Amino acid sequence: MKKIxxxxxxxxxxxxxxxxxxxxxxxxxxxxxxxxxxxMFSGLKSFGMSLGVSPLDMGENLEGFIVGYFLWTIIMxxxxxxxxxxxxxxxxxxxxxxxxxxxxxxxILVVRSxxxxxxETIFSIFLLLIIMETTGHWLEINVLxxxxxxxxxxxxxxxxxxxxxxxxxxxxxxxxxxxxxQYFLIVLVATFPRSRIISGLLPFNYAAGSIFSTMMGGxxxxxxxxxxxxxMAGNSLLYFIIGLFVFNKCVKVxxxxxxxxxx
Amino acid sequence: xxxxxxxxxxxYYGNLKAVDDISFSIKKGEICGILGPNGSGKTTTIKCxxxxxxxxxxxxxxxxxxxxxxxxxxxxxxxxxxxxxxxxTPRENLRYFAGIRGLGGKKVERHIDELLDRFNxxxxxxxxxxxxxxxxxxxVAIAMTxxxxxEIILLDEPTLGLDVQSHIDIKEVLMDIVSSMNKTILLSxxxxxxxxDICKDVVIxxxxxxxxxxxxxxxMDMFRSMTYEIVLTESLSKDDEKYLSNLGYDFxxxxxxxxxxxxxxxxxxxxxxxxxxxxxxIFIKEIKQKDNNFERIFLNITxxxxx
Ligand SMILES: Nc1ncnc2c1ncn2[C@@H]1O[C@H](COP(=O)(O)OP(=O)(O)OP(=O)(O)O)[C@@H](O)[C@H]1O
Ligand SMILES: [Mg+2]
Numbered sequence: 366m367k368k369i370x371x372x373x374x375x376x377x378x379x380x381x382x383x384x385x386x387x388x389x390x391x392x393x394x395x396x397x398x399x400x401x402x403x404x405m406f407s408g409l410k411s412f413g414m415s416l417g418v419s420p421l422d423m424g425e426n427l428e429g430f431i432v433g434y435f436l437w438t439i440i441m442x443x444x445x446x447x448x449x450x451x452x453x454x455x456x457x458x459x460x461x462x463x464x465x466x467x468x469x470x471x472x473i474l475v476v477r478s479x480x481x482x483x484x485e486t487i488f489s490i491f492l493l494l495i496i497m498e499t500t501g502h503w504l505e506i507n508v509l510x511x512x513x514x515x516x517x518x519x520x521x522x523x524x525x526x527x528x529x530x531x532x533x534x535x536x537x538x539x540x541x542x543x544x545x546x547q548y549f550l551i552v553l554v555a556t557f558p559r560s561r562i563i564s565g566l567l568p569f570n571y572a573a574g575s576i577f578s579t580m581m582g583g584x585x586x587x588x589x590x591x592x593x594x595x596x597m598a599g600n601s602l603l604y605f606i607i608g609l610f611v612f613n614k615c616v617k618v619x620x621x622x623x624x625x626x627x628x
Numbered sequence: 629x630x631x632x633x634x635x636x637x638x639x640y641y642g643n644l645k646a647v648d649d650i651s652f653s654i655k656k657g658e659i660c661g662i663l664g665p666n667g668s669g670k671t672t673t674i675k676c677x678x679x680x681x682x683x684x685x686x687x688x689x690x691x692x693x694x695x696x697x698x699x700x701x702x703x704x705x706x707x708x709x710x711x712x713x714x715x716x717t718p719r720e721n722l723r724y725f726a727g728i729r730g731l732g733g734k735k736v737e738r739h740i741d742e743l744l745d746r747f748n749x750x751x752x753x754x755x756x757x758x759x760x761x762x763x764x765x766x767x768v769a770i771a772m773t774x775x776x777x778x779e780i781i782l783l784d785e786p787t788l789g790l791d792v793q794s795h796i797d798i799k800e801v802l803m804d805i806v807s808s809m810n811k812t813i814l815l816s817x818x819x820x821x822x823x824x825d826i827c828k829d830v831v832i833x834x835x836x837x838x839x840x841x842x843x844x845x846x847x848m849d850m851f852r853s854m855t856y857e858i859v860l861t862e863s864l865s866k867d868d869e870k871y872l873s874n875l876g877y878d879f880x881x882x883x884x885x886x887x888x889x890x891x892x893x894x895x896x897x898x899x900x901x902x903x904x905x906x907x908x909x910i911f912i913k914e915i916k917q918k919d920n921n922f923e924r925i926f927l928n929i930t931x932x933x934x935x
Contacts, residue, residue, distance in 0.1 A: 368730025375727025379716065386715045386756065458710025462772075464680055466729045467699040473728060620682040623641065623672065626706065 368468060369476060376480040384484070395492065402496055405430070428504050432511060432580050435489050436554050436573060439515060442485045443522035444550060445543055446478040447530035452537070461626040471612050474530060475523055482519065486512075510579040510586040517594065518572025520601040522550075524608025525568060531615025535624060565596040568604045572597045629691070631656040631701075631780055631812040632677060637686030639672050646672040647683070648836035654814060654829070656691075656779070659806050661823040661844075662816040664833035665930055670816035671707055673833070674784050677814070678704050690780065700729075703773040704782040707816075711769040714758040718749055718768040721757060722775045729776050736775070743771040747801055763794025770801055774809070781805075783815040787822060802826055820926055824848075834930045847925055855918040856898055858888040861911040868908055875904055889918070 384391045406427070451474070454460040463473055490508070497503050529546065533539045557574040558564050564571045575593060579585060619625045632654040639647040647669040654660045662670045675681040677688055679696050690698035705711055712721050722740045726732060744753045747767045757765055766786065773781050787798050799822060805811060806826055817823060823830055824844060832840040840847060864872070864885035872879050872888070877897070880889040892898060898915070905912060 371727045371730050371732030374732060375724045378720070379713070379724055382720060383715050457713065458706065458708050459713060461675075461678070461680055461704070461706045462711065462725055463728060465678060465699060465702065465704055468728070468730050617682065620680060623639070623646075623675070623681045625675075625680045 369472070372468060372473060372476050373480060376477045377483070380480055380484050395488070398492060399495065402434075402492070403499070406496065406500060427502070428506055429577065429580055431493065431504060432506065432576060433554065435493070435511070436515070436576065437551075438485060438489055439482060439519065440522050440550055440554060440569070441547070442482055443478060443519050444526045444529065444546060446481050447474045447523070447526040448533040448539055448543060450474055450477055451530050451533045452539075455537070455626060458626070464625060469613075470616060471527060471609055475527070478523055478526060507579065507585050510584075511576050513586045514572040514575045514579075514589075514597060517597045518569050518601050521568040521572075521604035524601075524604035524606070525550075527605075527608030527612040531612040534615050534619040535622070537624075561596065565600055568600065571600055629656045630654065630689070631658075631691060632814060633689040633692075634673070634677065635687050635689070637673065637676060637683050637688065639669075639676060639681060639683045645836045647676070649686070650831075650833070650836075650838045651686075652831050652838065652841055654812055656812050657810050658828050659811075659813040659815070659826060660829040660831065661827035662814065662831050662833060663818070663820070663823060663926055664816075665818075667835075668833040668930075669836040670833060671784055672836075674704065674706075674782050674814065674816060677782060678702060701778050702780045702782065703776055703778045705769050705773050705784060705786060707784040707788065712757050712765065712772065715756060717754050717756055718744060718760075718771070719753045721768060722772055725772050726775050731776060739777065740775060743774055746804070747771055761794070763790055763797050766790060766794065766798055767801060770798070770805075774805070778811075780812045780814070783813065785817055786815060787817060787819055799825065832926065832929055840929045856890050856892065856901075857914075857916050857918050858890065858901075858905075858912060859914040860886050860888065861913050862886065864888075864910065868910060871908060872904070875901075877901060 451460065454463060464470055466473065525546070529539060529543060532542065553567060553570050554573040557570065557577070558567075561571075564574055571593075575589060575597065579588075616625075630653045634653065635651050636649050637647055637651070638645070638649050650669075650673065652660075662673060664670050672681060676683050677690075677695060679699065688695040690701050695702075713724065716724065719740055722743065723732070723736070726736045726740075741750075744750050747770070749764065749767060749771070752760060752764060757768060760768065770783070770786065773783070783802075786802065787795050790798060802813075802815075802822075803826055806813065815822075815827070827844055829843050830841070830847065831838055864881065869881060869885060878891040881887075882889060890901060892901075902912070902915075
């Protein structure tokens with residue numbers, strides 16, 4: 366456990382340092398998101414007004430929109446971070462070092478992703494606060510009701526991330542695959558089948574559904590049943606384990622072909 | 629105690645035999661060099677030991693245990709210019725690579741300070757690696773292999789692509805490690821002088837096979853006894869040359885016959901040769917063993933001129 370603690374600590378430190386050292390990139394990213402968001406925000410608002418939607422409904426749509434957006438960012442990081450991490454380290458010549466540990470490569474990469482997700486979450490919340498401050502439109506969002514299902518569910522996406530990462534180890538250029546998967550993921554967080562079984566089997570879908578229902582139905586994380594939590598956790602675990610399995614197989618193939626670290 | 633044991637290791641890529649049935653071992657606390665021309669399998673061997681490449685056959689033991697379970701004993705520096713995060717400082721890099729192995733805390737911090745001090749990097753410890761000279765980067769990379777205090781260190785071409793000064797610096801760093809840290813080191817290189825100066829044993833690879841394997845000293849001795857150079861006071865006459873040629877030794881007449889070179893297999897033979905010269909009243913000005921440096925030995929071996 367202590368090992369993982371130190372691993373997490375240095376991962377976070379590296380993330381923060383790199384954000385700081387690539388200041389320009391960080392700030393321009395924030396600015397772009399801010400501007401994009403403001404445009405959509407005001408667009409949505411005037412669009413609603415022109416349709417004669419009352420400001421009250423408007424608020425709800427906005428909340429849904431913002432939560433959707435937030436979910437989207439988290440998922441984007443969770444599914445692609447491991448693959449990008451591998452590509453990045455392979456090109457920097459540090460991937461070999463990551464393998465020189467008695468902590469598994471998969472664990473190192475997952476811990477890295479979690480640290481990345483944490484930073485991304487903090488950024489998003491920070492951004493949201495700024496947006497609400499500048500628009501003067503304070504949304505009623507129960508942060509915990511969103512974060513808890515995300516936290517439980519995100520491991521399914523990390524599982525997918527591990528699969529992509531495994532492929533990146535072997536094939537190096539997986540950009541187009543990542544792009545395609547991105548579209549599947551959009552569908553996963555935007556459509557919710559009625560059947561609990563189907564929804565529970567699709568990665569992250571049930572968790573995303575729960576988040577939206579808290580948004581729309583005004584309930585909170587306390588209102589989910591044990592079954593709800595069970596489905597979310599089971600789904601997450603299932604995909605995570607499949608991801609680990611695929612990843613470890615890919616590591617083996619890469620080691621046999623002498624591809625680890627070659628770029 | 630054997631720190632590293634490589635037994636009948638082979639690795640093929642398709643039809644290419646990158647490493648072909650090699651065996652060698654390194655005792656704890658010793659330093660061994662792997663020499664070989666480009667593509668001879670040095671990197672493949674090192675990566676097999678680190679479990680970055682799974683071999684087709686053969687086994688590798690680290691302190692008697694399978695290498696897959698022995699990562700905590702090994703650190704390595706791989707070929708190429710990187711090995712570090714360029715946007716982090718030396719201190720952050722060392723901390724990061726310790727963290728990757730699940731190490732951290734005060735003890736590691738102190739160790740990092742010590743290492744940076746030792747390698748004269750203290751005043752650069754907060755400069756991004758990006759902005760360091762190539763030689764300094766390599767020093768940081770070597771410090772990185774020491775930060776976890778593993779028994780075994782593998783270095784793949786640690787002096788490749790360095791300028792003269794950095795080369796000297798790195799060599800000093802390596803000598804310092806060898807003399808005062810009691811590590812077991814395996815290093816691959818093209819640089820004969822480095823091997824001659826710091827390695828005790830050497831394994832010479834060519835096309836994936838071991839072509840020579842001995843202590844550096846023994847290899848040098850082996851080749852030193854090969855060639856003697858006999859300088860004469862005056863040139864040999866044609867008759868004398870003929871006479872000598874019929875003695876059954878490998879004589880080479882150089883400098884218009886004022887110098888004889890002879891390859892012998894036993895040291896005693898030199899006395900017989902001197903006696904023969906005395907019989908013909910050929911006067912000797914000087915006799916010496918021809919200097920053999922490692923480079924020549926290496927070329928001889930890898931060209932297959934000498935079996
Ligand atoms: N992943 C790989 N796939 C196919 N062939 C490979 C792979 N890695 C190495 N090889 C081949 O295996 C042989 C041995 O390569 P290796 O890198 O071990 O040599 P080396 O002694 O380190 O050479 P250098 O001095 O150039 O570093 C070479 O012919 C190389 O082309
Ligand atoms: Mg090499």
